[in-house]
Amino acid sequence: MSSLAANIRAAFPALQQSGDQVPFIYFDGPGGTxxxxxxxxxxxxxxxxxxxxxxxxxxxxxxxxxxxxxxxKAVADLLHCAPEEVAFGQNMTTLAFSIARSLGSFISSGDEVVVTEMDHRANVDPWVTLAKDKGAQVRFIELNPDTYTLNLDRLDELITEKTKLVAVGMSSNVTGTVTDVRRVIARAKEVNAIVVVDAVHAVPHLPIDFQELGCDILFCSAYKFFGPHIGIAVIAASLFEKLQVYKLAPAPQQIPDKLETGTQNHEAIAGLIGAITFIEQLGEGHTRRERLVSGMQRIEEHEQQLTDRLESFLRQMPGLKLYRAAEGTNKTPTFAFTLSGIKARDVTSWFAEHYHMCIADGHFYASTMADKLGVNPMGGWIRIGLAPYNTMEEVVLFEKGLKEFMATH
Known part of the structure; x- marks a missing residue:
């Protein structure tokens, strides 16, 4: 085990073995670290x-x-935005529906809303619901089923003068594909459309710069990057000020408070600060922002070593279909695959029983992509997601387990 991996693992009480208890191996990071x-x-x-x-x-x-x-302030340093642009909520889905309702005055009958076939439904259904309520049309950026990437070649046709809102995910929570969101944002801004970026799966793996991206709304969730269950919305102040949110009459009118209806989960916010501190302590620099970027870069480097080994193994395994973009496409360390003729839940249950590995299965709310790729009859995908506390030894043990499973089924 590398010294970095050992140092990281020491920061996670759930990884510490207690007595004779066999420790779990957590490959379920995309669902929550x-x-x-x-x-x-x-x-x-x-x-x-x-x-x-x-x-x-x-x-x-x-x-x-x-x-x-x-x-x-901690989130602002993590994502490079202004503190007053940061709002907290129960989770991304709840925040997205609340913001969608607040965007009602921006959408009219005959307008268009653009979403994608790759995204988690939390970055689809709030905007589709808004479009239906306002009589607007919904258009989809299509998934290329052969490359597991979005087809961005038709952006000029999809995003037009009628487009009022574009929602795109930075990284797929299934395939790990990192989309060129800057290209989508640039086109959307040419027609003055509002741009929503789902960065829930990206933030645990990639340094994020909200100001540099130039989007209007960005979502993430602390429980995906080593913290408690709390959602975060970053909304550009120029848009945030204009939002007519549904709120109690005496509640604050200023941003970001006006979006935070009711009492917030204060203890979760305390935990969020601690999670950001963990990332900061992995890095170096004169400012917290510099240390956070440096910490994320160290996480990336560690995860990439494990990714290279695991991806090479999965691509060579007979009877396994890996849903992952080719070399040259940026990806997070998230792997989705199916085994020929075997239900996904049978695989994950076997690994839980025989190897104490936490491996997830299902459509992971990327249901449009699951339908298009035809995985639902097999119970969806089997998904392994690496986190910085995973080790090369765990990856090697998974490889051993998969060979054993395939030899006995």
């Missing part, structure tokens, strides 16, 4: 140190006010 101890400690500190709601004169309330401010 394990939580770093910095996140756990942050949550415990808030819970045990005295909790309170906002805007009071007493110390615990002032502390909670400061906690939210620090949470926004």
């Amino acid at each position: 394990q939580m770093a101890k910095q996140a756990i400690e942050g949550m415990l500190a808030y819970i045990t140190g005295g909790m309170a709601n906002l805007h009071g004169a007493f110390p615990t309330s002032v502390g909670t006010d400061n906690l939210l401010l620090e949470g926004r």
Whole structure:
């Protein structure tokens, strides 16, 4: 095990073996990573140190006010945006539906909304619902079923003067394909369309620069990058100020508070800060932003070593179909495959029982892509997602397990 892997694993209590208990091997990162101890400690500190709601004169309330401010600043450094552009919510899906409802005044009958065939439905259905409510048409950027990438060659035809909103995922939570979202954003901006980027799967693996991207809305979720279950929306201030959100009359009118209906999950925000601290501590630099970018680059380098080994193995395995773009296409360390004639759940159940491996199966809410690629009759894909706490030893053990499974089934 490399020194970096050992250092990273030490930060995750769930990975520590207790007594005679056989430890789990977590290959389910795309569905949610394990939580770093910095996140756990942050949550415990808030819970045990005295909790309170906002805007009071007493110390615990002032502390909670400061906690939210620090949470926004931490996210701003992670994603390179302004703190006042950061809003918290239950999860991406809930935030997306709330924002979609707030965008109602921007969409009219006869307008067009563009989504993709690759995305998780959380970045499809909120905008499709909005379009249906307003009488707008929905157009899809198509998936190339041979390359597992989006067909961006027809952007000029798909995104037109009628287009008011474009939603695209930065990286597929199934195939790992990293889409050239800058190309999509550039075309959308030529026609003054609002651009929504789903970065939920990308943030755990890639440095993100909201300002450089130039999109209007970006989503991510802390439980995908070593923190608790909380959703994050970054909304460009120029758009955020114009949103007519559904809120209680006395609630704040200013951004970002106006989107955060009701009391937020304060302890989760404390955990989010801890998760960002974990990434920061892996890096170097004079500012938190520099350390976070450096930390993400170290994560990328470690994950790439495991990716190269695992991808080579999967591509050579007889009877296995790997749904992964070719060399030259940027991808996250996420692998989806099927085994000929075998249900996906039979595979993942066997690995859980015999190798204590957490491997997921299903359509993973990328249901349009699942339909198009015809995997649903087999129960969807088998998906292995690598996280920075995974090791080469775990990858080698999976290879052994898969050979054993194939030899006995």
